[in-house]
Amino acid sequence: MGKPNRLGRHAKPRQWKRDRRREPDPVIARDAPGPSVRTPAPADARPHGPAGTRPQASAGARAQDPAGARPQASAGARPQDPAGARPQASAGARAQDPAGARPQAGDPGDGAPSAAARAEQLVSDALQALVDGQHDAFARCAAQLAERPGEPGWPRAVEQELLLSLLRAVTSGWRQGWQPAEVVREIGRQFGARHARMATDAAAMDMRNYARTAIDERWQAQLVTLGATAWWDSDSGYLEQWREREQLGPEAAVTCILEVLYGFAALPRLGRLCPLPGTARPAARAAERTTVRTAGQRALGRVRALLAKAESTEFPEEAEALTARAQELITRHTISEALLAAGTGPARRDAASGRRVFVDGPYELAKSDLLDMVATVNLCRAVPHQNLGLSTVLGYPADLDAVELLFASLLVQATAAMVRAGQQHEDAGPPGTRSFRRSFLASYTQRIGERLAGAAEAAWRQAAADAPDPGLLPVLAARHHAVDEAVRKTFPELGWPERGRAPDRPDRSPARAPAYVALRLRQVAVA
Numbered sequence: 244m245g246k247p248n249r250l251g252r253h254a255k256p257r258q259w260k261r262d263r264r265r266e267p268d269p270v271i272a273r274d275a276p277g278p279s280v281r282t283p284a285p286a287d288a289r290p291h292g293p294a295g296t297r298p299q300a301s302a303g304a305r306a307q308d309p310a311g312a313r314p315q316a317s318a319g320a321r322p323q324d325p326a327g328a329r330p331q332a333s334a335g336a337r338a339q340d341p342a343g344a345r346p347q348a349g350d351p352g353d354g355a356p357s358a359a360a361r362a363e364q365l366v367s368d369a370l371q372a373l374v375d376g377q378h379d380a381f382a383r384c385a386a387q388l389a390e391r392p393g394e395p396g397w398p399r400a401v402e403q404e405l406l407l408s409l410l411r412a413v414t415s416g417w418r419q420g421w422q423p424a425e426v427v428r429e430i431g432r433q434f435g436a437r438h439a440r441m442a443t444d445a446a447a448m449d450m451r452n453y454a455r456t457a458i459d460e461r462w463q464a465q466l467v468t469l470g471a472t473a474w475w476d477s478d479s480g481y482l483e484q485w486r487e488r489e490q491l492g493p494e495a496a497v498t499c500i501l502e503v504l505y506g507f508a509a510l511p512r513l514g515r516l517c518p519l520p521g522t523a524r525p526a527a528r529a530a531e532r533t534t535v536r537t538a539g540q541r542a543l544g545r546v547r548a549l550l551a552k553a554e555s556t557e558f559p560e561e562a563e564a565l566t567a568r569a570q571e572l573i574t575r576h577t578i579s580e581a582l583l584a585a586g587t588g589p590a591r592r593d594a595a596s597g598r599r600v601f602v603d604g605p606y607e608l609a610k611s612d613l614l615d616m617v618a619t620v621n622l623c624r625a626v627p628h629q630n631l632g633l634s635t636v637l638g639y640p641a642d643l644d645a646v647e648l649l650f651a652s653l654l655v656q657a658t659a660a661m662v663r664a665g666q667q668h669e670d671a672g673p674p675g676t677r678s679f680r681r682s683f684l685a686s687y688t689q690r691i692g693e694r695l696a697g698a699a700e701a702a703w704r705q706a707a708a709d710a711p712d713p714g715l716l717p718v719l720a721a722r723h724h725a726v727d728e729a730v731r732k733t734f735p736e737l738g739w740p741e742r743g744r745a746p747d748r749p750d751r752s753p754a755r756a757p758a759y760v761a762l763r764l765r766q767v768a769v770a
Contacts, residue, residue, distance in 0.1 A: 358400035362388065366404055366501070373505045385501060389494035402482045405500050406448075412507035413449045417520065420513035424465040425599055425633065430506045432632065434499075437489060441503050444485065447471035448478065450520060459523040461516075513628065514635055514733035516597040542576040543644060550652040554659070562656050563691060566649075567698040573621060573645040574702035580641045581718045595722075595729040597637040600625075600647060605677070607632055609684035610654065616692040617650045620699050622722060624730050626737070637729045639722060649695075657687050 356364075369384035388405075391397040416426050423446045431439030450458065450466060451473060475481045486496040517523070546569045553565035602610045611627040614634055618625040623638030623646050636646055661683050707715050730737070 358394065358396050359404060362397075362400045362404040366408055366504075369501050370505055370508065373502070381501070382498075385498045386494055388501075389492075389497045399479075401497070402479070405482060405497070405504075406478060408504055409445050409500065409507075410449055412504050413445045416507050416510050417449075419510050420515040421510055422465060422517070422599065423462060423469060423471065425513075426507070426510070427469055428601065428633075429510065429631065430503060433506050433509075434502050438499060438503050438506065440489075441485065441499060442506070443469050443471045444473075444475075444481070445503070447473050448481075453521040457521045457523055459517045459520075462520065462523075511628075511631075513599075514597065514626075516599065516635070516733070542572060543648065546572050546645070546648060550648070554652060554655045557663070559660055559663075562660075563694050566653070566656070566691065567694045569649065569652075570620070570695045570698040571702050573649065574699045575706070577622065577639075577642055577645070578702070578706045578715070580639070581722055582715070595637060595639055595725045596643070597635050597729065597733060598643050598647070599633050600636050600650065601633050602627070603632055606681055606684055609681055609688065613653060613657070613684070613688045614646075614650050616688055617653065617695070618646050620692070620695045621646050621649070622719075622726065624726055626730070626734055635733070637733060638726050653691060657684060657691075660687060 365384050365388050369381050369388070372378070372381035372384060388401050413426075421429075423443075426446065427439050427442045430442040446466065446469070450462075450471070455463070475484045482496060482500070486493065489496070489499075491499070549565050549569040549572070553562040553569070556562050556565070600614060602614060611625070611634055614636070615625040615627070618636050618638070621638070621642045623636050623642050625634050625636045627634045636643060638646065661680055664683060665679070703719070
């Protein structure tokens, strides 16, 4: 266990050194020696006083100070001089400045936190209270932010902090992959229409920081649809004008903006589908506008007419036949677009992209299966986002147009058919129950999926038979590969298979079986 302690006049110094080795002085580890303590003071100039006023030198200074010259502090005196209470100054000043005389935080001499710093802390505490579900603490923070009587400049400091936090939250939402229409819809789903209007204003406020030519055209279209324009005079007075417009008190207005901030902070990551504001190139989508928006409008017009008839008829068999005819026209248009793109140079070919499709409740899971069936039949891929009421559909622009159009029409047809089935089969069970409607949507998805997949398969086979050369199947395979690559790039965490293989997705509903009719065509093309 080592040599025994030697008794005599060296016992205390050696015991003190062992204590120093076992428990180093936290002041030395924490303090960075300044210029005033780099050189130790002469021995005759060092003040001698009680242990509580012993000067603290830096580590370098102590190395040059022999042990015999160190002041001897008794064990009982050291706990009365805690390291955290020692003033941080030079050696000469520390001896003359006892711990009790150090200025405390908040004193005018030490610099009290500014109004902006206190507002920032209250906003952070309020958001953390929402995260933790502490509604009383959140209400207290909102009340303190709304009114702080007797403090000059407090309303302006609060408004500046809230606006800066809102702009940072909007930018974070864009980087998470969200777009304006999706953000406004999600905020409205969580809190209501008033919060959605503030989210719209936040998007408009952020877009003013970018040139219009540097904003993607899809963002611009969404902003126009939302009516996102700066109606307020200046950003410095936005919160006050918004409060008057919504007829709210100060505390209710602060509560609303804090909840909007929380909604932005809670947004999960989505795949990014278009360039961020400020990074878009004006001519990046010129080819898509030329080839899709002009050549495809006539074909989509005929499809809309057929789907309108299917929605208006009262006979389910006629509606399904009209929808199958619309799917056949869509597939023929897809074949024409694919062959046209293959005949042009690579610089003019469209690239696979993505769009977000809203899937509103109730029965979001059943409607997501319907969307997945429509997307698969039309050579696209649908990735549902749980609890968000939307799905990301990836494919070629013309195919995405067809998926959106067909899915919207099938929702209308399914609702009408469900109402008629409930009226005709009242004796089979309660038609108004959720289980009945969910089962009906599942069976409808399987039945209409078989019709659509059959129409698409017939169109592909007819086109392959009429083609003068066997170039159609390689074109089909190339489009499948491009779509799969877009899925892997946008959602790398899904673990999609290698190129040339059909994805082994779980069979969550009967809709998967008819959807794989189109995948059989893909396997033939790959082979």
